[in-house]
Amino acid sequence: MAKYEQLANDLKTRIDQGVWQGGDKLPSLRQTASNYGLSLMTVMNAYQLLESQGAITAVEKSGYFVAPDRETLSYPQHHDKMYLSDNTDINDFVFSVLQSSKQPSIIPFGSGFPDPTLFPQQAISRSLAKAAQKLSPTFAADNLPPGNLGLRKAISQRYAKVGLSVSPDEILITSGAMESLNLSLELLTKEGDYVVIESPAFYGALQAIERLKLKAIAIATDPQTGMDLDALEEVLANYPVKACWLMTRYQNPLGCSMSREGQERLYQLVKSYNVSLIEDDVYQELYERDKGGVPVKYFDEDGRVLHCSSFSKSLIAGYRVGWVAAGKYAVELQKLQLMSTLSTSAPMQLAIADFIQSVKYERHLKNLRKQLSERKEAMYQLLRSKLPGTVKVNYTTGGYFLWLELPVEVDATKLYFQAIEKGVSLAPGNLFSAEQQYNHYIRLNASYPCTKEIEVAIDTLRHLILTNAEKR
């Protein structure tokens, strides 16, 4: 172990022992260097390591502080390790929830998208205008599957930045991640096949399973550490699973991320049971601090991972541009797209290609990550100060969702309809499960600034939660 790692371990042990507590200032770099007889560089590396682990935070011009104490949840003990659903029936519920949250006056705690004011809409409009002016007479044909070459190259270069070698030929441009995920599932399965998902899972996976008449096996997913890989192994050993549809980073709705070791084990499991992995990684750019780790695709040796993502959460919602790095399935997937939606809108592909190749994209991402991380922290503190102690708030780093456990007496679906009546949306837990296991959980969108209106909306939630808890 390097000296800086030893120092980081030592400091972490002291934090765990309570020598310094949440919010306390750590000794300065110089002081620690002199206390331990180490160089400034070693101490700096140790502090940066602790910062990347979320144990401490750097405050500009003030030094390093122990990260505030935050609450975490674990997978509910009374829930099973896996749930098998022969018949998923969620679409009507998802539709009604999404429809009723649409009015612009609603406080959008239930929204799946970040605060749109964080997106560089004007600059992208300029990219779109530029792209439209430059369209060649053959633009429609030029941008048929697999999609615009410039855009595929730019995406391929972004993979290279985090150490992945993904050829532009492997990439298919789609109408958002939703199309890449749906096409991938459709390609890999036929009616009645088994598909592994998380419990709770993104409702889009449940909808796709319903549409394709597949059988879902939902596996326990811890709100901090991600899917239970022992349970996954047991399922893969006992069922002829065709595909897994999973998120290992900033999972929706939990917000959790799996460790790198976990991701590698996951890959080895799907490989040894010869199962394909659809990796949903739409929040990949929304990490905190310096680095966001790697997707499972990083470990892919034989092209069985279909890595799906989009620009909807990191650049602009509504342009509907996403992609899949489809490994060995790339050509088959192009054919499937050609016979379903034909292609992604060419001007939109060109506009996004123009923007992400400019320095503006990196600048925007840096700002977006900072804003989201600060807003989530502020929202967490606000929820903690306003909601009753019987409500637990799961804090994770990255993304912009907070997963809340309500008192068992509170029916989250009923709470959802009551809150909508009062102008506040939320995502009730049962949106994320075919088996109605999360009836006293909700997901909140923490990407908005804590304005007076947001405070009032949280007061409304507090009031509704308390009255529902009393009524039972």
Ligand SMILES: Cc1ncc(COP(=O)(O)O)c(C=O)c1O
């Ligand atoms: C986990 C997850 N996957 C996929 C999508 C769909 O992304 P897109 O808007 O790019 O189709 C969403 C959007 O809410 C999501 O939350």
